[in-house]
Amino acid sequence: xxxxxxxxLDAVLNHIDADSxxxxxxxxxxxxxxxxxxxxxxxxxxxxxxxxxxxDLASLGFSSSTxxxxxxxxxxxxVVAHGxxxxxxxxxxxxxxxxxxxxENLWRAPAFEPQLVTDASGRKVIVARGASDDKGQxxxxxxxxxxxxxxxxxxxxxxxxxxxxxxECGGSNLLPFLKENAAELKADVVLxxxxxxxxxxxxxxxxxxxxMMADEVLIECASHDLHSGVYGNAxxxxxxxxxxxxxxxxDSDGRVTLPGFYDGVKVPDDATRAQWRELxxxxxxxxxxxxxxxxxxxxxxxxxxxxxxxxxxxxxGISGGYEGEGFKTVLPAKAMAKVSFRLVPGQNPxxxxxxxxxxxRALLPADATxxxxxxxxxxxxxxxxxxxxxxxxxxALGDEWGVPAVTMGCGGSIPxxxxxxxxxxxxxxxxxxxxxxxxxxxxxxxxGLDSFHKGTRSWARILAALADVK
Amino acid sequence: xxxxxxxxLDAVLNHIDADSxxxxxxxxxxxxxxxxxxxxxxxxxxxxxxxxxxxDLASLGFSSSTxxxxxxxxxxxxVVAHGxxxxxxxxxxxxxxxxxxxxENLWRAPAFEPQLVTDASGRKVIVARGASDDKGQxxxxxxxxxxxxxxxxxxxxxxxxxxxxxxECGGSNLLPFLKENAAELKADVVLxxxxxxxxxxxxxxxxxxxxMMADEVLIECASHDLHSGVYGNAxxxxxxxxxxxxxxxxDSDGRVTLPGFYDGVKVPDDATRAQWRELxxxxxxxxxxxxxxxxxxxxxxxxxxxxxxxxxxxxxGISGGYEGEGFKTVLPAKAMAKVSFRLVPGQNPxxxxxxxxxxxRALLPADATxxxxxxxxxxxxxxxxxxxxxxxxxxALGDEWGVPAVTMGCGGSIPxxxxxxxxxxxxxxxxxxxxxxxxxxxxxxxxGLDSFHKGTRSWARILAALADVK
Numbered sequence: 001x002x003x004x005x006x007x008x009l010d011a012v013l014n015h016i017d018a019d020s021x022x023x024x025x026x027x028x029x030x031x032x033x034x035x036x037x038x039x040x041x042x043x044x045x046x047x048x049x050x051x052x053x054x055x056d057l058a059s060l061g062f063s064s065s066t067x068x069x070x071x072x073x074x075x076x077x078x079v080v081a082h083g084x085x086x087x088x089x090x091x092x093x094x095x096x097x098x099x100x101x102x103x104e105n106l107w108r109a110p111a112f113e114p115q116l117v118t119d120a121s122g123r124k125v126i127v128a129r130g131a132s133d134d135k136g137q138x139x140x141x142x143x144x145x146x147x148x149x150x151x152x153x154x155x156x157x158x159x160x161x162x163x164x165x166x167x168e169c170g171g172s173n174l175l176p177f178l179k180e181n182a183a184e185l186k187a188d189v190v191l192x193x194x195x196x197x198x199x200x201x202x203x204x205x206x207x208x209x210x211x212m213m214a215d216e217v218l219i220e221c222a223s224h225d226l227h228s229g230v231y232g233n234a235x236x237x238x239x240x241x242x243x244x245x246x247x248x249x250x251d252s253d254g255r256v257t258l259p260g261f262y263d264g265v266k267v268p269d270d271a272t273r274a275q276w277r278e279l280x281x282x283x284x285x286x287x288x289x290x291x292x293x294x295x296x297x298x299x300x301x302x303x304x305x306x307x308x309x310x311x312x313x314x315x316x317g318i319s320g321g322y323e324g325e326g327f328k329t330v331l332p333a334k335a336m337a338k339v340s341f342r343l344v345p346g347q348n349p350x351x352x353x354x355x356x357x358x359x360x361r362a363l364l365p366a367d368a369t370x371x372x373x374x375x376x377x378x379x380x381x382x383x384x385x386x387x388x389x390x391x392x393x394x395x396a397l398g399d400e401w402g403v404p405a406v407t408m409g410c411g412g413s414i415p416x417x418x419x420x421x422x423x424x425x426x427x428x429x430x431x432x433x434x435x436x437x438x439x440x441x442x443x444x445x446x447x448g449l450d451s452f453h454k455g456t457r458s459w460a461r462i463l464a465a466l467a468d469v470k
Numbered sequence: 471x472x473x474x475x476x477x478x479l480d481a482v483l484n485h486i487d488a489d490s491x492x493x494x495x496x497x498x499x500x501x502x503x504x505x506x507x508x509x510x511x512x513x514x515x516x517x518x519x520x521x522x523x524x525x526d527l528a529s530l531g532f533s534s535s536t537x538x539x540x541x542x543x544x545x546x547x548x549v550v551a552h553g554x555x556x557x558x559x560x561x562x563x564x565x566x567x568x569x570x571x572x573x574e575n576l577w578r579a580p581a582f583e584p585q586l587v588t589d590a591s592g593r594k595v596i597v598a599r600g601a602s603d604d605k606g607q608x609x610x611x612x613x614x615x616x617x618x619x620x621x622x623x624x625x626x627x628x629x630x631x632x633x634x635x636x637x638e639c640g641g642s643n644l645l646p647f648l649k650e651n652a653a654e655l656k657a658d659v660v661l662x663x664x665x666x667x668x669x670x671x672x673x674x675x676x677x678x679x680x681x682m683m684a685d686e687v688l689i690e691c692a693s694h695d696l697h698s699g700v701y702g703n704a705x706x707x708x709x710x711x712x713x714x715x716x717x718x719x720x721d722s723d724g725r726v727t728l729p730g731f732y733d734g735v736k737v738p739d740d741a742t743r744a745q746w747r748e749l750x751x752x753x754x755x756x757x758x759x760x761x762x763x764x765x766x767x768x769x770x771x772x773x774x775x776x777x778x779x780x781x782x783x784x785x786x787g788i789s790g791g792y793e794g795e796g797f798k799t800v801l802p803a804k805a806m807a808k809v810s811f812r813l814v815p816g817q818n819p820x821x822x823x824x825x826x827x828x829x830x831r832a833l834l835p836a837d838a839t840x841x842x843x844x845x846x847x848x849x850x851x852x853x854x855x856x857x858x859x860x861x862x863x864x865x866a867l868g869d870e871w872g873v874p875a876v877t878m879g880c881g882g883s884i885p886x887x888x889x890x891x892x893x894x895x896x897x898x899x900x901x902x903x904x905x906x907x908x909x910x911x912x913x914x915x916x917x918g919l920d921s922f923h924k925g926t927r928s929w930a931r932i933l934a935a936l937a938d939v940k
Contacts, residue, residue: 038796100798106694169796196700210699214797223761224576225912229680229882230666232812233724233767233782234753234774235760239807240716240785247717250710254703283704287837290705291693294836297703304704312703315710316800317791326508326639327684327808327845328570329883330786330911333761337709338797342702366764367757375797412699413799441800442695 003468004156012460015147020453023143024116024126026056027452030135031114031128037076037097038169046076046165049096049135053163056142057081060149062161067181069166069173076165078177080184083145085158088466091187091426092159093416094138094194095167098130099441106443116449124449133440136447137193137432137455138163144459156467160187167194167415170214170376174416178423189389189466190420193459195410195432197451198279203397203405203458205390206430208309208382211343212413213352214316214375217242217360220334221368225321228331236367238335239320245363246337249313254298256313256341258355264346268309268409279406280304289437308409311380312342338375342411349377378415387427388469396461397431400454431462473938474626482930485617490923493613494586494596496526497922500605501584501598507546507567508639516546516635519566519605523633526612527551530619532631537651539636539643546635548647550654553615555628558936561657561896562629563886564608564664565637568600569911576913586919594919603910606917607663607902607925608633614929626937630657637664637885640684640846644886648893659859659936660890663929665880665902667921668749673867673928674878675860676900678779678852681813682883683822684786684845687712687830690804691838695791698801706837708805709790715833716807719783724768726783726811728825734816738779738879745876750774759907778879781850782812808845812881819847848885857897858939866931867901870924901932 016023035049036042050066057064062081069075076097101111109115114128126136148155162185164174178185198204221236251257267273280286283303284293295303298310306312320335322328341352357372364370383390390407397405410430417428433455439445486493505519506512520536527534532551539545546567571581579585584598596606618625632655634644648655668674691706721727738746750756753773754763765773768780776782790805792798811822827842834840853860860877867875880900887898903925909915 038794038798040795099800100792100794102792102794103695168799210702212699212799214799216797221762224909225573226760227882227911228784228786228810229682229777229812229880230906230910231760231777232680232784232810232881233776233780234757234765235762236764236766237784239788240720243713243716243785243788246710246713287704290696290701292691292705292837294706295704296706296835296837306703307699307701310703314698314702314707314801315713315791316698316798317793317802318709318713318788318805319793320789321785321787322570322572322808323787323789323806324508324570324572325510327686327810328508328638328786328911329682329684329810330569331784332787335788336793338792340698340702340797340799342699365766367762367766410699411702412697436700439694440700441697441798 003464008152009461009464011151012147013457015151016143016456016460019147023456024452027126027136027139028114030139031130032112034112035097035165036100037074037166037171039100040074043074043076046097050077050079050163050165053079053096057161060145069177071176072172074166074169074171075173079161079163081161083155083159085155087157088469089158089160089187090189090191090466091185092141092161092191093420095134095164097165097168098133099168101129103443108444125446126449126452127444127446129445131445131447132434132438133445134167134194136452137434140433140452140455141193141459143456144463147460148463156464160185172376175419175423178419182423186424187426189387190426190428192414192416192428192430193432194414195430196434196436197432198406198408200435201401202279202403203401204408205394205405206410206432207407208345208409209380209414209417210311210411211349211378211380211418212340213343213349213377214338214340215353215356216373216375217337217339218334218371219368222331222333225333226331228329231331235331236365237331238368239332241365241368242320242335242337245360246315248363254296256311258352258359260355261311261352265311265344266346273305275406276304276308277302307411309344311344311347314340314342316340343380345380345382347380349379353377378413379418381417383427383429389429389466392465392469393429393431393462396465397458400458400461433458473934478622479931479934481621482617483927485621486613486926486930489617493926497596497606497609498584500609501600502582504582505567505635506570507544507636507641509570510544513544513546516567520547520549520633520635523549523566527631530615539647541646542642544636544639544641545643549631549633551631553625553629555625557627558939559628559630559657560659560661560936561655562611562631562661563890565604565634567635567638568603569638571599573913578914595916596919596922597914597916599915601915601917602904602908603915604637604664606922607904610903610922610925611663611929613926614933617930618933626934630655642846645889645893648889652893656894657896660896660898662884662886662898662900663902664884665900666904666906667902668876668878670905671871672749672873673871673875675864675875676880676902677877678815678879679850679884679887680781680881681819681848681850681888682810683813683819683847684808684810685823685826686843686845687807687809688804688841689838692801692803695803696801698799701801705801706835707801708838709802711835711838712790712805712807715830716785718833724766726781728822728829730825731781731822735781735814736816743775746774746778747772749876777881779814781814781817784810784812786810813850815850815852817850819849823847848883849888851887853897853899859899859936862935862939863899863901863932866935867928870928870931901928903928
């Protein structure tokens with residue numbers, strides 16, 4: 001199948017412009033479903049979000065179904081849909097689950113009551129948990145498909161859709177599901193919409209991702225909470241043990257200290273580093289939105305390099321003893337931390353989990369025990385530069401935004417990219433329209449109306465551009 | 471006034487034995503009042519506990535009142551009561567407030583529904599928050615006074631009583647209250663019942679106490695919670711900053727690293743250390759009740775020495791990032807820790823607070839700020855060996871328990887001991903009947919029925935013994 005005539009694409013783009021208010025309405029309906037995958041109390045809401053997508057895809061003429069997953073908890077269902085058509089076959093991936101909303105009190109409106117607000121700069125943004133990550137981004141693709149169907153009755157390429165519900169909770173069902181259904185899900189290329197633009201004006205395709213290895217560490221000492229006066233000094237303090245361990249994970253240069261941690265890690269070529277430095281010349285400008293000024297990580301790398309192509313270690317949560325108002329002179333029995341390592345291509349999550357646990361065990365003093373709980377792991381990823389689909393997609397993005405699209409790295413983990421390669425042998429093109437200030441995972445998460453609308457138009461163009469890839 | 475005849479004391483002791491069930495009933499009534507001083511929601515309960523004591527003291531013929539305190543929050547009232555009589559004038563101190571009850575789920579029965587249970591060893595114990603610390607202990611003294619009044623219509627010495635409601639929350643109203651009411655509260659000696667026996671069989675008077683300096687540390691970095699993938703490595707992580715700081719507070723020998731921390735700290739004389747080692751020859755036996763085996767603190771000192779006469783640093787609470795079920799890839803904006811330093815005589819809480827805060831500030835990296843919240847401070851304390859009241863009290867205890875009473879240190883802070891010396895110029899005799907396994911400040915706090923009953927009998931003897939101190 002060859003690319004449709006330019007006039008055919010123009011008609012679709014015009015329809016997207018005319019239908020934009022309805023598109024926002026559909027997204028708001030979806031955002032009202034509190035599909036928090038990591039909290040068991042929201043399991044039914046996750047199913048409701050899956051069912052919402054199944055119905056919407058069916059309304060677009062897809063053969064659409066939800067599928068149970070059986071390999072591990074929490075077991076939120078997959079949504080699988082197939083459209084008709086010939087030629088290039090794309091498999092679109094997204095996720096319908098969202099992050100928890102704490103701290104609730106920092107939300108200006110309830111997290112699941114979406115608001116369309118105008119920010120200080122006069123930009124219209126959609127505010128809700130999941131507005132950007134990933135419900136808003138997924139809907140840019142579905143709205144593009146809807147426009148093609150409503151204008152021409154068909155899509156320029158053959159489209160299959162796979163939506164999961166465990167992306168935000170380190171779920172481990174996606175890979176076995178892909179493997180068990182490889183024949184059904186096999187396509188020519190995978191399209192993922194879960195990433196950001198280079199900046200407000202510059203579209204990009206993310207060609208490398210950091211993976212992640214996450215572990216929970218529980219340190220236990222006394223058999224019960226003790227009085228810190230009666231026992232203080234003589235009784236092992238699990239909070240102190242935990243802090244002593246966590247303080248050894250990085251050295252004074254910001255490098256992770258685990259043996260072999262950097263084995264296989266490659267530094268990007270000079271051309272790539274030069275391009276990134278041209279796009280992001282100023283660390284403090286890049287960190288300003290976060291209220292920060294200095295790249296705090298590995299010395300010798302810019303903020304963009306530290307997040308796009310260098311592995312790291314973060315403490316994501318810590319808890320122990322008395323955390324309430326006032327003061328309690330307790331010497332607690334246990335303390336807990338949630339730790340994650342961001343990984344780049346070449347690093348092995350399983351080996352790094354072993355190295356981390358061995359490091360912690362080696363530092364345990366007498367009377368302290370440790371229990372580990374794994375929270376998922378995925379390797380880093382990079383698109384093979386040879387992918388025939390990369391250039392047409394970059395060009396289509398450039399046409400929509402009026403500036404050349406760039407290839408980028410991404411600090412976040414999108415396990416699917418590595419897993420579709422492992423299970424289906426396919427490259428994933430990560431095309432996203434999020435912005436650095438979308439506050440994903442934070443209170444008042446937002447998605448620009450421009451991201452949503454021009455993102456939809458971008459997908460309409462990309463679908464056309466991929467039609468004649470040989 | 472001279473000591474009453476032995477027969478007079480015997481009659482009182484017999485009455486205590488006969489009335490013991492009623493005494494337990496009165497204590498249970500008191501234990502049902504959830505007077506948690508550090509939680510604002512329980513302010514009314516603290517007042518209710520104060521009022522309960524005012525009424526009980528009035529029923530013993532004391533001129534009894536509750537007094538507002540005005541110097542600082544939370545402002546729980548004092549209970550002041552004066553009995554009639556001549557000669558030796560004792561001021562008894564205790565506190566009616568209790569610790570929080572978290573974690574609730576570890577209590578076998580609700581914390582404020584007192585239970586009389588028989589433990590595995592066949593010992594009868596009273597289980598409830600405050601059973602030992604300090605409601606049960608205070609009632610041993612009041613029941614002794616009740617017995618003297620009911621048998622003889624008067625007490626062998628002149629007794630005043632002062633009960634406060636901010637001992638468990640680092641309150642700062644006691645000292646100014648003592649100073650403002652010094653003329654009214656002046657006596658010959660202060661009696662305090664808030665300490666433990668040397669062991670099950672051996673009574674003791676605590677002649678030295680550790681003080682405490684408590685501070686809350688809040689580290690803030692980003693202006694809001696960040697996605698740890700997008701920002702991990704480049705953004706300062708306040709949990710990591712906090713752990714790095716807390717890990718530097720003690721060295722590998724368990725010594726506190728703050729400059730000048732040990733200035734003025736004296737090691738007990740060899741005789742005292744020998745007596746303690748005879749009483750507690752085995753660290754592991756001493757720590758067994760806590761489920762521990764090794765003295766984890768300052769090298770070169772036994773577990774008893776580490777807690778009774780050596781200063782220390784404890785982390786009492788820590789909190790930051792995502793602490794719930796599952797995993798959240800958040801790079802949080804802030805992290806908090808509650809830290810306390812146990813102090814011995816010779817150390818200055820104010821100087822140590824300054825040294826601690828300077829130490830934390832010196833370790834702060836770029837993009838991190840710190841906020842400190844003080845939670846009270848009191849110096850260590852020791853009874854001047856010359857106190858004329860010490861020997862008679864030790865002898866009275868020996869008579870009741872059938873073994874010589876010993877002088878002890880105590881790892882806990884009882885600010886009143888230092889404050890009555892400062893405000894009233896009086897020594898405090900700390901006579902207590904708690905046991906190491908009372909689980910004070912922990913779930914299932916308990917007080918032995920033997921501690922309660924023989925403690926009451928002990929006070930009846932001490933009141934008689936102090937009558938003829940010149």
